Amino acid sequence: MNIGQASEHSGLAPKTIRYYEDIGLIRPDRGGNGYRDYAEADVHKLRFLQRSRGLGFSVEECRQLLALYEDKDRASSDVKELTQAKLTEIDRKIRELTELRRTLEHLVHACHGNDRPDCPILEELSDARPE
Numbered sequence: 001m002n003i004g005q006a007s008e009h010s011g012l013a014p015k016t017i018r019y020y021e022d023i024g025l026i027r028p029d030r031g032g033n034g035y036r037d038y039a040e041a042d043v044h045k046l047r048f049l050q051r052s053r054g055l056g057f058s059v060e061e062c063r064q065l066l067a068l069y070e071d072k073d074r075a076s077s078d079v080k081e082l083t084q085a086k087l088t089e090i091d092r093k094i095r096e097l098t099e100l101r102r103t104l105e106h107l108v109h110a111c112h113g114n115d116r117p118d119c120p121i122l123e124e125l126s127d128a129r130p131e
Contacts, residue, residue, distance in 0.1 A: 006038035010046035017046060025049060025063060057086060 007014045028036040052062045068074045110120040
């Protein structure tokens, strides 16, 4: 199938599919005319990549997951380890975002939001003290 059909079947934009090919995540066959010829296995990989990216895995992590998926002698512990690392990273980001939210919420409540020029938000942002 051509790239348009692969796009339709995988849910990925042709530009994304070309990018995945450029970085070696997929390698479709080429027809005699030089056009890409995607097999069902390629579309399956594209769907796998789409789901992996949707769960927050980076391109390099997707490369590792795809290699593990294709390795029939893999240990499931390797997959679990990679996924646990991603979960730990997400938990860290949630903590950071929660702290950012608390800080911004505090600043919003500290500001009167009136016509006066004094603003605790700007004062806090301009404070040059290291944290």
